[in-house]
Amino acid sequence: MALRIMKYTLSQWLDNQQTALLQHWSNQLESAASPVAVQSHIDTKRFVLALIAAAEGNELPLRELFTDWITGETEPDVPAMVRSLHYLHRTLRTTLLREPAELTIVDALADLFEQTTTILIEIWSEHTNQLIQEREFIAASLDSASAAADQRALQLKALNDISQRLSATLDRDELLEIVIDSLYRLTEAHHVAVWLVDEQQRLKVVATRGNGDGPTIGYVLPETNPVFQTAFQNGVFWPAPSADPTHDWLIAGCGVLIIPMTGGTGLIGAITLQELQNPLDLRFMQDLAQSIASQAAIALQNAELYHTIRTLNTELEQRVIERTRELEEEKNRLATLHAIAAQVNQTLDLDQILNNSLTMLARIVQAEHASILLTEEDNPSLLVTRAILGKKVTPDNTVRFAIGQGIAGWAAQHGQTVLVHDVAKDERWITIPGSSRKREGSMIAVPLFVQGEVIGVMTLSHPQTHFFSEGHVRLLNACAGAIAIGINNANLFRMISAEAERRYELLDRQQKETSQIAAILQSLLDGVIVCDLYGGVISINQAASRILHRPLEELLLWNLHDIIHRYLGNHAAELPLDDLLRRPLTVDGAARTFTTTAVIAGKTINFALSPVLKDDDELLGALLVLRDITREVEADRMKNEFIGTMSHELRTPMTAIKGFTQLLAMGGLGQLNDTQREFVNTIYNNTERMINLINDVLEITKIESGSIDLEWRALHLAEALSGVIAELQPQITQRRHQLTILLPPGLPLIRADSMRLHQILFHILSNAVKYTPAGGSITIAAREVMNVDLPEPIRSTLSDNRRYLLLSISDTGVGIRPEDLPRIFDRFFRSDNPLKVEAGGTGLGLSIVKPLVELLGGRIWVESTVGVGSTFSLVLPVAGDHS
Template identity: 60%
Template sequence: MRNDLTTWLSAHRLDLSAQWADLIGDPLPPAIGEQADDDGAVATISSPVVSVDQLYDLLIMAADGDCAALDSRIHAISHSDDIRDQALNERLGRAFEFRRSFRTLLRRHISDPARVIELIDEFETLFEYVLSTLADGWAAHNAEVIREREFIAESLDSASAAADQRALQLKALNDISQRLSASLDRSQLLDLVATSLHRLTGVVHIAVWMPQDEDLDCLVADYTCGEDAEQTQGMQIAPSNQQDLTCRAFATGRIQFEMVPDAVQQGAWYRSGCGVLALPMLLHEHAIGVVTLQDPNPVEQLRFQQDLAQGVISQAAIALQNAQLYEKVRALNVQLEQRVEERTRQLQEEKDRLATVNEISAEVSSTLDLSSLLNTSLTALASISQAEHASIMLIEGDDSSLLVTRAVYGVPPSPGNYIRFPLGSGIAGWVAQQRKGVLVDDISTDERWVSIPGSSLRKREGSMIAVPLLMQGEVLGVISISHRESGFFQEGHLRLLNACAGPIAIGVNNANLFQMITAEAERRYELLDRQQTEASQIEAILQNLSDGVIVCDLYGSVLMANQAAGSVLGRTIEDLLLWNLHDIITRYLGPRSTEMPLAELLSRPLDAHEQRRIFTSTAKVGLRMVSMTMGPVLKEDGQLLGALLVVRDITREIEADRLKTEFIGTMSHELRTPMTAIKGFTQLLAMGGLGPLNDTQREFVSTIHSNTERMIALINDVLDITKIESGSVDLEWRSLHLAEALSGVMSEIQGLIGARNHELNITIPPGLPLVRADAHRLHQILFNLISNAVKYTPRGGKIWVQAHEAHVADLPDYLRSSVAADKRYAQVNIRDTGVGIDREDVSRIFDRFYRTENPLKIEAGGTGLGLSLVKPLVELLGGKIWVESTLGEGSTFSFILPAI
């Protein structure tokens, strides 16, 4: 039969769906997940409309036995938000309208009553199924809605109760806050915190722990509430116990909560079986106290009320800070009032002191006479302080360790009153030594008092004040006042005397300075008279000197010149005074003015040995030869005043030296001629040319020959020195290698080195530059230096000959200024382990005929001309020579020659 209903519904689809759409009037929601529109979109979240055609298809499927899709659609309609607020009757009315439309259309198209009844029965069955399904869905939906609304109602009731409780808590917090802000007493605040928390939370026990002092070494239970509060009150715990929850909260500044703490780790304050909530009072992130709450129900009573308790404690911390600040402000106000009163009193006393000091200063500044000054000051001071006795003792001028009485109030000056006290003796001596004033209430009980035998001026009774007279930290004396009544003087008198001591000390110092200046003026006048007399004598001596003297200042300006200087230089004294010493040197030396560097002398007057630098030169002035010597003018303390130039006519000396040189040269030639003959005949005898010789004769001939050679060598040295001094030395300049020169010397001196068993080391680096020199003179230089090292080195010694390219920076300081820095030089060092040279003899080692005292002097022999010949030869070749030696350790002779 269902197939008949399905067939009929499908056949009359257009008519029945059109009437149904008119009856329904608005769309229905589709089932979740079904297609809702023509473009195939699937409903997931929103509920699109369902067409009548779709619903009609579902009815056909249900009539055919497939009710699942229709059930889903009816369920969606029942739970749709779009129809949730619409009445069930309205929906049922529309369903019955569809039922009537179906019956009307069925009777209109089918005339067979039996078939109509059959189709109506089938439709009624389907219709009842739809109504039953719709009613069940609607009932389930309403039941769900009722449950939701009941839940909402319960939630609203719970929220309302919580809000009421929160409002009560806020009201309580507000009340507590007002009460906390109304009090600035610390005890009241702590009591209020404990009682309020106990009343609000209802916990079993509350304790407020505060530090006992600023050292934070002990926490004290200042206030407690609840059960056994008296036992906990005043209990102390050490904050160092970090196992204790209270101590941990105080140390860390964090809330500590434990439901079942270990009783062993907690202090005696812990109640067994209770949970603990320790809340720190934080102020600027630092704990200033701890509040502990204990209760057997830790979750309900402690954890759930933690925020409430924390709110009260936070406000309490602020209130405690305000109370602390209030106490500080009160203390500061009290202290300020006391300071104002004290300062007012001090200002009044200062005013009185200033008036007194001003009065005394006026008296002091009116005179420079010491006696009048002291008596006037004592009179004014005794009058103001009402002292019966007063005196001033001053440091004795000749002996700073004694105090002498210079003025006594009410007693005329007398030598008998001038009492001397050593520093440190008596009260006055103690004051002078300690440099501070003293107030003695009773002299009879002071151990520093010293009685003066036979003196009636001071008795051992009454009170006394003594203060030092200080000037720029120096003790000038002591001023003292006394009274026969014990305890008469007060601190104000001491301050007054200290204030007056300053002007009196200034007056004493001024009087002393006046006396000193007067005496100094007289002394300086006498010294000036003496200096003028001495200057006149020095001027007379200077003008009568045979040598010319020119003195300049630090800038070279000529300050003084004597008559001899003008005569030697061929100028008037007026001309010399107008010139600068630089100009004088340049005018007479010309290009050789660098030999006397005035600017260098004024900038560096001392050499490396802290000795005065002396520069010498010669100049030709007309037909005369003039010697010029320049040096610094220094005071005893080393201060440079200027420079001194001494000029001397050495024309006769040069002529005499020339004649002497010619005479020595002539005599040397005359001596050399017979010496040559003697040498030749001795050689002939030694070779047996005049017959055989016995051993004795051969020894005598050998002695004559060796001494003849020594005489010839001496004559040659004298001739060389004569030629050098006369400037007649002929030089054959050529490029030489130092190795070549050393090889010739070694061939001559090797025998002597072997005889003395010396060890010789020669070092010549590759690439050593050539030198431009005379081969014969270079041979003389090397031979004399090496032979000198061989002779003055004990047997078995060591000798080093080293050659290398020299650098100006490595030369001794006193040689650098005389060596051109832009030229190349080759340097030779001859070093030995010989006897060495004493420091005092180094400066004379190149003098003629000078030989130092040493153990090898006799064994070495010689005349002392070797080194005196070496130095001028080195300088003649354009070089420099110097020596460094340590007595007993050896010597090093070094020289440099210009390199190519």
Template identity: 30%
Template sequence: TARGVLAEADQVLLATLADQAAVALESARLFAGTQQAAVRLSLLNEIGRRAAAQLEFGEMLNTTVHALHQNLGYARVAVFLLEHEPPRLVVAAANHDFRAVIPAGHFQEPGQGVVGIAAAAGETVLVQDTRSDERYVSVGDWDCLSSLSVPIKLGGTVLGVLHAEAQECRAFQEEDAAALEMAADQLAVAIQNARLFQERERRIRELGALNQMAQAVTSTLDLPTLLRTVYEQTGHLMDATNFYIALYDEEKDEITFPFVIDPEGRENWAARRAGDGLNGRLVRSGQPLLLPRGMAEADHVVNAGTCRSWLGVPMIAGDRVLGVIAVQSYTRDNVYDEEHLNYLLTVASQSAMAVRNAQLYQQIVRFSSELEGMVEARTRDLEKALDELTVERDRVETLYSITRELGATLDLDRVLQRALQLFARALGLEHGTILLLDQETDQLTMRATLDPNRRLPREGKPTHWRRGQGLAGWVLQHREPVLIADVTEDDRWVRQPGQEMNVRSVVAAPLALGGGDVLGVLILGHEKVGYFDSDHLQLVSATTSQIAIAVNNSDLYAFITDQADQLGSALQAKQEEAAKNRAILESIADGVLVLDHNGRVLLLNPAAEELLGFAAIALEGEHFRHMLGLGETQDDRDLAQALYGELRTRLETEDAAAVEQRGSIRLEAGKRVLAVNVAPLVVAIGGTPGLVAALRDVSRQAEVERLKNEFISTVSHELRTPMTSIKGYTDLLFLGMAGGLTDAQRNFLQIIKSNADRLTALVNDILDISRIETGRLRLTIEPLDVLQLIDQVIVSFREQYREKGLELQWSLPAALGQVRGDA
């Protein structure tokens, strides 16, 4: 406690001692760190050895996690493994304390939280205080304060993340990171080895299962046993809790389900059409389909219904799809992967041919059984058919002989009588009648009978039977054959008063044509009850159609003969009429040219030959265009050209009114003038009309007309010259040019002027008529005001009315509008 006791030398000594103490402490710390690192390396080496010694995947991961927890003192340790479909990190192993706080089904996506960041970046992530680090995402009841996440990598590929946590801040140092990184490297190698071992074991199981299945499917041809074997071998290597085999019937385009494992009965397994569902898609495409999450996103989405996972492969034999093998899960996603797909493809390829053989065997067994039944039935049918053919042969021979006899003549009475005689000879009968229907009276007439004592007239003997009366009327009305074993017990058989009962059994049939027309009735009888049977009825039914045809042929022959006579008479009359018409056409003075609707010349009479200047033989039967260039003179050829143009216009026009138009046409060539009248020629009702052209030479009449017109024109002009002078001098006298006029002189001059004006108007009218006839008068058609024209007329005539002591008045209407004309 005394001052000055310690000197400067003591201070130096203490500093030296402090430096040595610091060196000693650092040496001790380094020694302790070295020892701790050695211990850690030893522990990591032991952990790696244990992990490498275990090839079972789950056990190896659990051993590693528990070793890190116990030996390195980490509170919580877990291994997250990376899945690729979909990409996510799932908890593969964790110590007990860590497992207790992790939610069931927990996973982290790459890039999410410290585990996801370590996997995405491929680098170690150290968080010293999770409360202030945003990278850390709290999940569930986690309450850690620091974490260390190390990626598990092999050759640059991230397999997962080794994750450790502590409940204190800054619990992990760089040495811990290095230690976990070393452990992660060793774990990556162990994971790879375990996966290779699992793959090898799976391959061995697959080969064993495939070998067993190959032996099983080739040892049986029973289809149900075969399908169950396929199911059992499939269940060895994958989840087959829900399993089915569908078979495709190509002929019916139908899918059936002969083998189904559906414990909960979720689906309807009835047969269905091969539509667009999953099974239909596999059948159509022949390609397998894997839906790990209920749908596949390739070219388009395919929905797997209520399934969470679905895998199906087609069974193909040769180039035919036999069916589908499918497994499905209703509760979990990603149950099936590509390895399961490849295995199921191998199962399908091995079982397809066995299924095909089993199907063929079933078909052979079924066909064999059916064939035996068919042979037995065929043998019975052949025996029956032989008996029927014998009967049919006899019936056909009888039918043939009757048909041949009926075709030998067309005389109706002979046909009917011969038909009854043939029936009598074939069936041993003595009673038979053929009744024909009179279409006008609807009454049956007896035309043939086997009764030798009854003589029938040429047209037959009418009966009182009508449609619906008696047996014959019943057959006629119902148009069907009938077999009566005993006529005394059938109300349809009507016995005439006084008629002997010499017939007991009867067969009757209508004489019907193929179109349903009934011509009459055939009735055959016998004294014996039940004499006729069904074979007789068939023979009679078949023969009556031939008799009906023979009767119809006879009627047709008579009708054709009558028509031929009528047609012959009509043809002769037509020929006579045609000869008479031709003689008339050839003898008339006018030329006649006849064309059909195609323009072919049907007739050119001699007068037309003379007018046109060429022979009819050059044009008849040819198209009328061949008249071009024909003719002896240039005038003839010009007339032919003009006539061709007019006929062509009339023949080719589509206007029906123009085709029907009749009128005279003037054709001029040089000094020759032809008047042509064209009219349509209707050969058939509704047919396209041709043309008839009547030609007349009017050259002389045209010349006379021309001379008359010239004379009228000349006379008119000559008359107008003196009239002009008379009117002019009369006007001069009225003006007093020759001195004053007395009233009598003025009256005489007025008469001269009025008659001169009248004569001038007459001359003008004659000139207008001449112009109209010669076609020289041209009209200028334009809109005209009617009121203005009326005003002009009134003004021009008002002076004349006043001179005669008359007064002209008219009331002007409101409006008359305009008209078109020449003023």
């Protein structure tokens, strides 16, 4: 307990003196005369802290400090360090004695430095002993390595000798003798054997050397042998194999070493070494045996490749000889083919081609009889003789075969060349009546193909059986193609010549017709302009040049679009050329036609635009016909003026008659009896009817003369309908009709004339009221639509890119007969129905409505079923939509 207090007191004193001690120690290190100057590489602070820890009883920091210093890179000077510790002890003791302190602390200081010196010497002694042991181990290792190097050098020399011997031969038996002899001599094993993989992929002993009852040459290893299977991967050392029937190749009591031999193609064999006296010695021979096995594998593989190459060379020489013979035959065949092709290409006369080909082929193959049969043009199922070797084809020697009959017919039917070695034994032979040919000898029948179809058969025969060979077949097959091409060319030439002659006649006729048409076109009084699919002008007559007041040459350079826009201006949309070229036909398949009029140089010209179509409705372009209708317009104007004047002259007295009749009816000239009142009312009603008729005639006259002035503005359909309904409300109420109006919110405004729109709606709605039996229903509906929403006949007459307002007025009236629908808008036409007399009228209302609707840029049409009712529909363009 006293010692622990004493040490703690020493450590406390050292801790208190730490700063002064460090300063004093640093000053001593900086002094060149100081014995510790050489130790300046020691961490002074770490040393002082380790010394304080040792005073507290913890030696570990001090040991770690000395260990790092002794084992560092710089060689430690232990004696100098001991002197330094002694010097430091004296310095601390002197400092301690200057202070009043217990003697036990002074003694503890001495013990501390003695302990420090002892630790230093222990660590240095341990380090020195370790260095001595390492140097002794290195010396022993060097001796061992030197001996191993000597042994390795001997082995490398032996391997070098073996390698040179193996490289000196490519004979398999010599290589095996070198390998087995070298292994037995270098390893001094009891038994050595070389195994190689045979053709059945089995290991077979091919060389042995040694004593005992080991495997002999020719021994085959069982297919499943776990020892060899493992050896094929890493090699096997088996120091003490156990007795096993599957290991009958083992020598009793011997250790065994198995070394696999592998090459580029995989496992090629194995080497086994068996040792009786010192089995463990095989372990040290493994590297040497492995090296010899590797060299042996390469040498054996090279020998096998050499043997294979020699075999291939022998086979190649034989193939070269055979190929040379084949090339010679091919050369002769190509020469023949070239001669045939040249002969065939010299002419396009079919008979000359056939006869020349037969003569040449018969001479080459030495045939005595030959012929060519071709299929008939009118009946491809028959073969007809077209050429006979050495003879001219006549009706007497012409033969016809049905395809499938005879040898030639069989070749044509199956599309295969027939080689008959003995026609007497062939069942396909057919004897031709009246022919002198005997059924003997051999024959070849070759089909002639053009684009995969049989056009004929070529036959060659010889009185000797087995005369023709496969070489003849190959030659004739090659020549058949050239002959077939020549025949086809001749046929094509004949057909082309006939077709050319026919087309020449057609062209001549067409040129005459074209000249006639051009003459007719130029003689027409109406102007005609024809354009292509893009609007380019391709034809124009003098009348068009005269009407348009432009030179013909200038108009030919224009586009039809330019002509329409230049002469119609704002009315160019009435002849929609682009729309016509995109869609020339209606849904019913009829050609679409657009007409309009314009005034050019004081003359009224009618423009009629229609498509130009072929018989199969293929579009070729468009046709614009210009007709001067100035006289017709002037005559119509005079007629309208006359009718207008007469109507005015008639309306003046009628107005007076109506006024006086109304005055009489009201009793202005005295009271009337019932008979007089009935007469007066009759006069008044007929006068009213005559005035309405005269007004309608005047209205039609204005429409036809184009003298109607329109006040265009944006109108609400609801406002226009309200005025008409208010005017007809007494009649609707009187006939007890149910009126339904369906106008969705947000309907766009329409662009129209308010008075003319009122007139249109009044006539349509008035007819619905009059021609619907009492108690019926009338429905008015409207909605915004595009062109695609309209029926095809209407859609084709309107612009594709505008919005429209569709108004439908439907009733449950008597309806209109289907045969009357096309005439419903004609003047003075009234369809027969039960309410015709009761409704009255002149038949001019709808004839006024239709041109007024079209004048406003719209269209009107009717759908009706007798007994069910009618629906009048009209479309008007939306205001402000000029797209």
